[in-house]
Amino acid sequence: MVTLIERTDSDLPDDVCDALARACEREPEGTVARETLRIILESAALSRNSVLPICQDTGSILAIVRAEPTKRVFDIERALREGLRHLTKKGMLRQNCVDPLTGENTGDNLGEHVPQIHFIPTPAPATVSLMLKGGGSENMSAQYSLPDSGLDAGRDLDGVRRCILDALFRAQGKGCAPGIVGVCIGGDRASGYLLAKEMLFRRLDEPNPVHDLELLEERVVEEANGLGIGPMGLGGRSTLLGARIGLAGRHPACFFVTVAYSCWATRRMTAELDEEGRIARWL
Amino acid sequence: MAVKKITSPLSPDVSRGLRTGDAVLLSGRVVTARDQVHKYLAAGGASPVDLKGLVVYHCGPVAIQENGIWVVRAAGPTTSMREEPYEAKVIRDHRPGAIMGKGGMGDATRDALRTEGCAYLHLTGGAASYIARTIVSVEEVYLTGFGQPEAMWVLQVEDLPALVTMDSRGDSLHRKIENSSWKVLKQILKNPFP
Structure with missing residues (x-):
């Protein structure tokens, strides 16, 4: 051990x-x-x-x-x-x-x-x-409850995307960019954070078994890198190394999106x- | 990039002359202070070291004692923003030459840097081995009651590479990047997924 x-x-x-x-x-x-x-x-x-x-x-x-x-x-x-x-x-x-x-x-x-x-x-x-x-990257993790009118995020994959980009914008360089995000769509307040963290165990070169989620992962990485936040938030093209998105069954009343931010030193x-x-x- | 060599303690002229975007190689005496030390100093606690002109470093190192001598094995910066509630008071009361950490700081610190002629030095977060190599020795460790990572470590460093990201004129690279990334984000969100 x-x-x-x-x-x-x-x-x-x-x-x-x-x-x-x-x-x-x-x-x-x-x-x-x-x-x-x-x-x-x-x-x-x-x-x-x-x-x-x-x-x-x-x-x-x-x-x-x-x-x-x-x-x-x-x-x-x-x-x-x-x-x-x-x-x-x-x-x-x-x-x-x-x-x-x-x-x-x-x-x-x-x-x-x-x-x-x-x-x-x-x-x-x-x-x-x-x-x-x-701990610095843990502080940048966030959980959202959709719909979120402030983010104009509904209960769909575009809403999920808005949450992830919001978390990345808020993190700026404070979570040691370029980071990796593990994301859980669904679950409850507790399981969402654990499953989002577990997503970080998935290798960056492994495709997502769910095609729509793979497309969302690619889109988020491309958009995040366009934000210009860059390594350590000092500007540049590299803000996010990868996004790993997974699912958990949700209660009909709840739609949580949990973003576990991990620093480059994952x-x-x-x-x-x-x-x-x-x-x-x-x- | 042209690199400026600076030595801590920094003279008021050197601190005031640092400009956002300057790459520096820092040598001399650096004092760590993170969450508990900042809270303690801001509440009026006495500093065991006169911080005047020194570089205050947001860092909780990994260190062990070998034959009675402290050896720093890893010593990268921690997120500076957590010290935002305390930093302006620490700067005004103790007049350090520079603050050093990662991720930048907020408006209260920016104002204190401006009025006190101080600067903020940025280090690469997580580059702990790389930075530890520039630490020549541990002079002393104070306030150990806060736990080893939170104690006040007095370090001697040599040619530690840093970037000035906030300066005595009120410039902040962090503020600039936040503003520009906000504009891009607004544009990006106009096109929904898929």
């Missing part, structure tokens, strides 16, 4: 790196946008090669465990908690858990409901998906575990 956390923390996924490299190529020579992306790529390579945190904000921790409902699940949970404590001490993770009442930092990334571990009963083999999501890895709980392969 230590390997999974450490790799997620230091090794930016290849699809994200590829998208950043393409974004860098798109920006003209001598611009702030190109220089910013060059620094980003250099910093990510440095973190990978030296096994250092990609960002000093090593994020809040979300783990999704898919495994058979046996006692082994407790072993996975224990290993995760021990791994977090160990890597915090080692300087791979920042102390990112604060008691909201006393303001005290727990010092080891463990606390009430921290880390977040979601268990989904699934036939073997077991997999663990881990996301370390920075840190997520999934590993398949063997019978002993060791990493069998990376997914």
Whole structure:
């Protein structure tokens, strides 16, 4: 589990790196946008090669465990908690858990409901998906309830598009653009945020299984990049690396659109575990 | 891009002379202050370090002690806008040479930068290893009761690349980009999907 956390923390996924490299190529020579992306790529390579945190904000921790409902699940949970404590001490993770009442930092990334571990009963083999999501980008996430007259957003895909573009406009550079958005259409207030975040596990080079959503993803990325917000909000052609949109059944009275904004340093890895709980392969 | 070399503490002339769009290489003493330190200073708490002329950095580093010496492993900027409710007072009370972070700040800070002759330096968010390489040493760490990320770290940096995005004339690149992107957004939304 230590390997999974450490790799997620230091090794930016290849699809994200590829998208950043393409974004860098798109920006003209001598611009702030190109220089910013060059620094980003250099910093990510440095973190990978030296096994250092990609960002000093090593994020809040979300783990999704898919495994058979046996006692082994407790072993996975224990290993995760021990791994977090160990890597915090080692300087791979920042102390990112604060008691909201006393303001005290727990010092080891463990606390009430921290880390977040979601268990989904699934036939073997077991997999663990881990996301370390920075607080700055988390602050830029948003949930909309349609219809929204302020945005002129109705209960259709154009309404969804308006919500996503509104979230991106509001974020400007504050969520560390060029980012990625995970979007959930439907669900309730709680599931919407979780599913929107889960969308961020989808690789950027994977097509959306729903054709209409794929068209919307492409449209939103193109329009977002036309806004001119650019890397870190300093201007340029690269505002959004990708949009990953998914669906959840909704209550007839509710139509939520939840946008999970993730910074360029989108840190997520999934590993398949063997019978002993060791990493069998990376997914 | 021509690059200006500046050293913290910055003289009032240097701070006042920084212009939005200037690329700088910063060396010298930098002091971190984020949410809890800003709240504390704005409430009138005493600063353990005289901030006059220094660069105040919105950052919560990852650091460990090796043989009694602090080593900073990752130290990129945090979102500056969260300090907006406090920054103007901190600037007026403590007269730093520059504020440094990411994402830019709002009107209250912009006014304080103008009246106090200060500037805002922007760093690339998330480029934590790259930035940590420019940190030569940790001089001291104060206010540790706020937790390690929120403590006040006094750092020595060398040739840290930054961009001036707000200046003492009231210019703000962030304001400019927000306005221009708003205009584009209005145009884009005229064509519905699909």
